[in-house]
Amino acid sequence: MFTRTESLKEFIRYYPVVTAIICIHIIIYLLTVIPLFPNSLIFEKLAGVNLYIVEGEYWRLLSPIILHSGFSHVLFNSFSLVLFGPVLERLLGKTRFIFVYITAGAAANIATLILEPLTYIHVGASGAIFGLFGYFAAILFFQKELLSRENSQIILTITIIGVIMTFLQPNINVTAHIFGLIAGFLIGAASLAKGRTSSSSGKSGGLPRIRHSLKGVPASRLAVWGIIVILAILGFLAR
Secondary structure: OOOOOOOHHHHHHHOHHHHHHHHHHHHHHHHHHOOOOOHHHHHHHHOEEHHHHHOOOHHHHOHHHHOOOOHHHHHHHHHHHHHHHHHHHHHHOHHHHHHHHHHHHHHHHHHHHHHOOOOOEEOOOHHHHHHHHHHHHHHHHHOHHHOOHHHHHHHHHHHHHHHHHHHHOOOOOHHHHHHHHHHHHHHHHHHHHOOOOOOOOOOOOOOOOOOOOOOOOOHHHHHHHHHHHHHHHHHHHOO
8 A cells, every 4th residue: 555556657647636746845846956046035935934924924834834945855755745645645535635734734833833932944744744644543543444454554653653753853843743643633533533534446435434432442552652642742841
């Protein structure tokens, strides 16, 4: 499920939203590095600057999602989308995938505005991408039959590593990562509980009967996610 075997042409046809997001990443990045364009102006207008947001530049709650600070930054986020975005795009459909991605990214930036100082500046799609991880986590809780055991373990492992690395790497917007993850999980929990997600074939329709509470969730899974939450809280408080 997370192994990409499609040709470029097939990937574009099957996953148009993920393709479009990656293209936007690349185009905006090139505009910031090619000397022919006003590189600094792009950062000045699109970066998430808390001070400017509270002064009324509210587009900065969304614009940082498409802006990156360097080649490695845009490469890592785009590669993460290539690996994990297609599954959710086919599962949710284009419109719902866009909703999850943008809403999680916006929630991450709103949390950054509230919890970080006014001088804080941030860019990157990490909050939105962690929102995808959060949605996968909701699937593991409420409708695990949508993912194989192997894929469930992959998602769980990647999420744990992502949370841990959030606190170990320098220059990371910890707030965006954590609240993007939480937002994605809450969106997933709400949509799955109402049975409004799409089938894995990408066609609209109800999913099989879903679990409406945590009753019946294996204790081991609750323990693992409890550890993730505790690590996130401790790491956040210890910054």
